[in-house]
Amino acid sequence: MKVRRSWVIGLAALAIAAVVATAAVWSWLISPMPQAQSGVELEIEPGRSPRQIAADAVDAGLQVSPWLLYQWFRWSGQSRLIRAGSYEIERGTSPRELLRKLVDGDQTLARVRLIEGWTFRQFRAELARSPALKADSAAMSDAQLMAAIGAPAGTAPEGRFFPDTYAYARGSSDLAVLRRAWQAMERRLQAAWSQRPQDLPLRDPAELLTLASIVEKETGRSEDRTQVAAVFVNRLRLGMPLQTDPTVIYGLGPSFDGNLRKRDLQADTPYNTYTRKGLPPTPIAMPGQQSLEAAVRPAGTKALYFVARGDGSSQFSETLADHNRAVDRYQRGGASR
Template sequence: MKRFRRWVIGGAALAIALVLALAAAASWVLSPMPQVSPPGQSGGAVELDVQPERSPRQIAADAVEAGLQVSPWLLYQWFRWSGDARLIRAGSYEIEPGTSPRELLRKLVDGDQTLARVRLIEGWTLRQLRAELARAPALRPDSSAMSDEQLMSAIGAAAGTAAEGRFFPDTYAYAPGSSDLAVLRRAHAAMERRLQAVWAQRPADSPLRDPAELLTLASIIEKETGRHEDRPLVAAVFINRLRIGMPLQTDPTVIYGLGPSFDGNLRKRDLQADTPFNTYTRKGLPPTPIAMPGQQSLEAAIWPASSRALYFVARGDGSSQFSETLADHNRAVDRYQRGAAAR
């Protein structure tokens, strides 16, 4: 009987120890892992790069090397006994402070990778956009050898659509290894949505004939505006000129027409040299946009300020002086440009 009692007591103690061990293991799996920053990195999240063909044991070691303060053996055992170790996906992962071993494994199995980002800026030309995509880290340059026409075809744009200005300036996230065509496709779709939404709200008396003209005018407004508040007034000047058949006479279109040969100094002979984009020698809008306009410029082109101004000149502080008559405009030029040059 005593031997039986000792067996029962011993078995109970073993069971209690097993329960406590399981509870401790469960607590460990669910508890946040302390994090340290590897050499050369600041505090906060750590980057874990999981290479293809790495074993669960190697991945556990990589996690510790990346900055997670955890036993690599325990982490490997969790990977192993979870049953999901073979489902871990290669990729780059950002591990936030407070992540538990369970959450880490789920992140690796789901392929919840760190997303890289590329920012496209208002007023950029297509050439600048393509250069930025070429510099973007871990973005596959599938479009690098394509012409503008081939690029537009590859992203599914309507046949004959000019590429310039057709991408909405914004910040786009992508998984490492993504194609640059995927980013371009999203940026093009974003511009189309916004362009059509603004065009649908145009006033009945707008001189703009279609969304393409709206986009072209918005691109000029984008390049001509130093301050957000001036956009509706800049738009009013160009809309007023379009209504009376007066040339737009805007320098950014001339500069665009000069292309890469422009050296930063716009000369009188440039204003007199006729090109499809020279709005001094030709009336109306140029044949295509000259840059990527943002939302505010799109809206200004449709809803210009109520103004009879036909002229404006830069004041030198980012703002513009608007005038209704040529005489007033000439006085503003004397004050803000010729006077500034004399000083």
């Protein structure tokens, strides 16, 4: 009888110990892990083993036993599902939450912003300044880059990338960001082109994109955008030169020093819309959504001229006489269209 009683007591003790141990393990799994700093950046490279990943987490600043962390990864049955990438481990994260984040691939995302009105050269420079991106396009020519992202042969890159903020996982290729921006512009350009009126004096989506890029560079205030577009559309209908400074400046390239001279306006180049009628051969910048919409749906006005008022807005005129009076008032002989 004493033997049986001892055996029962022993089983009870083991059961209690198991319950206590299970409670302790559960408490550890759901309790926040101390951190050496407020946020820990954990970089997991491809091919790292679960044991190495646990050690990496501790090295990054989590104050936890790497052995316990590894045992948790292993015991969960999900250790082989952990994904490589960059992770921000916020203060208060538990071992349970950490594993979920690593298995879900809930990575820290970096961002790069493409600004309306930027040239492709400016966008490439911005990508090169993004340390979290792999510079796979750095040694590529524009033509090689366009081929790498899947653009049709001969596609010029200017204007072909939609200005937006693009999030990406650290270590991503810059080509992936470029491909997304190109595809975004293709979708928006085709959508805008499908909404064009039949009498719009543009032959194809490429010309719409070029016109939208000029509208982008010439607009000081959003509310003027459709009127600016209307001036250029009206001029195209009449066969008048567009006479827009931003195209001339674009044609000058990096050599432009900020001072547009009379000789620049008189020097004939493919982008000089004072010496040549019609649109320039390519866009001159990356237009945003509003400029695309304005170019395809310009205001119902007969205006052929506009001049900056000096406050970001423009004064629009239908006749040259009215325009000259506006120039005298707002610019006193300054450059005008």
